[in-house]
Amino acid sequence: MENVKVVKGDITKCEVDAIVNAANTSLLGGGGVDGAIHRTAGPQLLEACKKLNGCSTGDAKITGGFNLPARYVIHTVGPVWRGGNNGEEDLLKSAYQRSLEVAEEGSLDKVAFPNISTGIYGFPKEKAAKIAISIVKEFMSKHKYPSEVIFVCFDDDNYLLYQRQLEK
Numbered sequence: 001m002e003n004v005k006v007v008k009g010d011i012t013k014c015e016v017d018a019i020v021n022a023a024n025t026s027l028l029g030g031g032g033v034d035g036a037i038h039r040t041a042g043p044q045l046l047e048a049c050k051k052l053n054g055c056s057t058g059d060a061k062i063t064g065g066f067n068l069p070a071r072y073v074i075h076t077v078g079p080v081w082r083g084g085n086n087g088e089e090d091l092l093k094s095a096y097q098r099s100l101e102v103a104e105e106g107s108l109d110k111v112a113f114p115n116i117s118t119g120i121y122g123f124p125k126e127k128a129a130k131i132a133i134s135i136v137k138e139f140m141s142k143h144k145y146p147s148e149v150i151f152v153c154f155d156d157d158n159y160l161l162y163q164r165q166l167e168k
């Protein structure tokens, strides 16, 4: 599908309508992609996040992008991988689904996703890639927005997995 793309790189450099942040339930910043997004966006992002009163795992909330090239940040919280029998797959699906719904509600056209939960949260990468791609394709087949989704992979493993999965 040509409106679903994969690139290797840093999501904080993406000039899109919204980038998705793999945050934690506090929404007050952290390491990984969350840390990079807050560093680039500047302190106004933290101020905006403080007003959101956190976010449940599997949910998503939106702020402005401040100093980022992206107009908005959709903050979602993926699950911590605890062996796979604690609802992790459904929670990851929900994190993608809710992020897409928030984009759709804002009529946001071009959205970039990081590989949610596959860093510090330890979700198996191949399983996560299959979930991400299937949820995104299904959502896009039913909705006008977003009309373009970019999977921004930071590590080689994820980049190769997404390339392989998207070729199918």
Ligand code: AR6
Residues within 6 Å of the ligand: 009, 010, 011, 012, 022, 023, 024, 029, 030, 031, 032, 033, 034, 035, 036, 078, 114, 115, 116, 117, 118, 119, 120, 121, 122, 152, 153, 154, 155, 158
């Ligand atoms: N651009 C794109 N992807 C990135 C970047 C970047 N600049 N930096 C890292 N990644 P992680 P999680 C990739 O750990 O597993 C934070 O502390 C990384 O290679 O950022 O959902 C939050 O506050 C990996 O593939 O997020 C939470 O506490 C992917 O982003 C916790 O980490 C996700 O890795 C969330 O853990």
